[in-house]
Every structure is written in structure tokens, then in C-alpha cells.
Amino acid sequence: MINKKKLVAVLLVVILLALLWTLINSISINNIVKSSYENKPLIFFTGKALGFDFLASMETPRKIFSLKILNISKEKTNNLWLLRSRDGYISLVNESGVKVYGENGKKIAEYSIDNNYRIISSFVADLDKPGEVDIILLSGKKGEEYGRNITILLFSNTSAEKLKVKYTYQFKEFDVWKVQVADVDGDKKKDISFGAYKKTPLNPVFAKRPFVFNWQDGGISPKWLGSRLSMPFDDYIFQDINGDGIDELISIEVNQQSQKLIRAYRWKGFGFEGIAVSKCFQDISDIKRGIHITGNEGDIVVRSRENNIWKWTIMNYNSNEIKIKKATKNDNLLDIYN
Secondary structure, three states: OOOHHHHHHHHHHHHHHHHHHHHHHHOEEEEEEEEEEOOEEEEEEEEEEOOEEEEEEEEOOOOHHHOEEEEEEOOOEEEEEEOOOOOOOEEEEEOOEEEEEOOOOOEEEEEEOOOOEEEEEEEEEOOOOOOOEEEEEEEEEOOOOOEOEEEEEEEOOOOOOOEEEEEEEEOOOOEEEEEEEEOOOOOOOOEEEEEEEEEEOOEEEEEEEEEEEEEEOOEEEEEEOOOOOOOOEEEEEEEOOOOOOOOEEEEEEEOOOOOEEEEEEEEOOOOEEEEEEOOOEOEEEEEEEHHHOOOOOOOEEEEEEEOOEEEEEEEEEEOOEEEEOOOOHHHOOHHHHO
């Protein structure tokens, strides 16, 4: 005769293991920031599990019992930023606004946008004064892919209003899908790049285009409204990959065989010229700066597919090529992605 209590207990264990297995297999990590608190190395990371986006922190070397879940939401997380390396504030940007956390995991500031809009892209930089932190937000109407509204927030933990609006702007003539900050010409002044989706006189078809604007006197003005890159592209970042003090444009491009590759460009007086290209991959879905993941400013981290296998890979600039770099123990955060 079967013991009903034992059977129920076994079924419960099986169900719990199945749920745990489902949870583990549903987890994906999309952003990582390295930091420290009270001399303990920490990583903050965002990800998705069972349809929910989350923010968590953990000590490194990774200790499972040091894991803290700081935020859970159904809203898509756009980015995770380290606001100040010396003070250690973490900014979580999701579709509805910005939340700032101290490295002890305590929320210290929050900013929300209009309920009818969503944040599409964000970037953190010191636009004016060293030590000040600006959070640039691109927002658009809910349900739409692109946006036109730019809001720049000034973060200061010493003031009563820790997050306050510093600047707003609305594009009238084209849609925007990305914002980046860089020094493209080495003049020590920050430029703001907006990924535009529009036609141009020289290329009268709708396409993604990386426009560059000057940031001066508390506002923006056009610096380069280029027609296109060498090939159609999906995404781009700016990063100084060769240590010359100038940020290069790094793009994910699509060739005529529908393969994807990484190409690097540098500013040349007025516009960009290609300086390096990678091998072709079946696909590339994401590109990130290596500084947060490997600690090396020159590293480019991409999620690429080869032989039908997706993998996060480190790449860097070598002469006129973007080559795959062999991972080392110092790149120990990379395996969190894979």
C-alpha cells in the first residue's frame, strides 16, 4: 500500500525542483557594474527572470549568501550606471524613471517621467564640471519604438533635491532611438550623440544614423549630421579603444550576406573614417564597453553567435583589426553573462 503522505511529499519536492529549474533557466543577465562597499568588492547586475526585470548585488568572489535583490519590476530595464566611482552610487534606469542606490543597497533618490511616456535610452556622464553627474534620458510615447524628448538630470547627493532637471529638449524633425556621450575629436569637451532614424538629402531612405551634437553653454547644437556608416548598422557605442584620448565609434554592421561584424571609426575633421573591422559572425545582438565588465577601457564586449551558439566575447583593437581576445582571470565577470 502506497503511503499517501510520502507520495504527496515526493510530488511537492518534484514540483519545487521543476519550479527551481524553470527559474534558473529563465534568468538572463543584461548589465553589470563592478564596485565596492566597506572594502568589499561588489557587483551590481540587472537581469530578467520569469518575465520580471530585477536589480541585484553580490559580493565578489561571488558568495551566494551575499546576494541581495534590490528591485523587481515588470518594466524593462534600460541601463545600470555607476554614478561616481569614489562615492559608489548606482543608478538603475527603467522605462518609467531613475532610481539611485547607495552601495549598501539603500535607495536614496528617484525620478519618474510622465505616465504616457517611457525611457528608451540613457547615458551617464560629467558634461560640465568634474565630479558632477549628469543622467541623460531619451523618452518617447508608450507603445512607440522611437522618442524625441531629451531630459538631462543633475545628480548631487549633497543637495536636498538629489535629482533635478538640468536641461530639456525636443527634436522636431526626426526620431531618436539611442543617446551616447563621447569626446569624438579630443578637445576635452563632451559631445552628445543621438541615434537618429530619418532620411537625409544624400541618402533619401529611412535608416539608423549616428548624429553628433556639441554640448556647450548648457545646450546642444549640431556637430555632424552624417548620412550613414559603411554598412547598415544595428547599434553603436563610443569608446577610446586605442588609448589616444579620443572616443572611437564602434558599430554592429550587417553585410550583404546578412552576416554581422564590428567596425571601428575615428573622427576625421568632419565625419568618421573606418579604422578597423572584425571577422563576420552569424549574428551579433549586443555591444558593451569593457570597463564595467573586464576593467579594461579598451575592451569591447559583444554577444555573438557562431555555429548556432550564443556567447559573450571580449574583443579589442589591434592595428587595423578588431580581434577576439583570450579571456583571463581578470575577466571573471564575463561568465555571468554566458
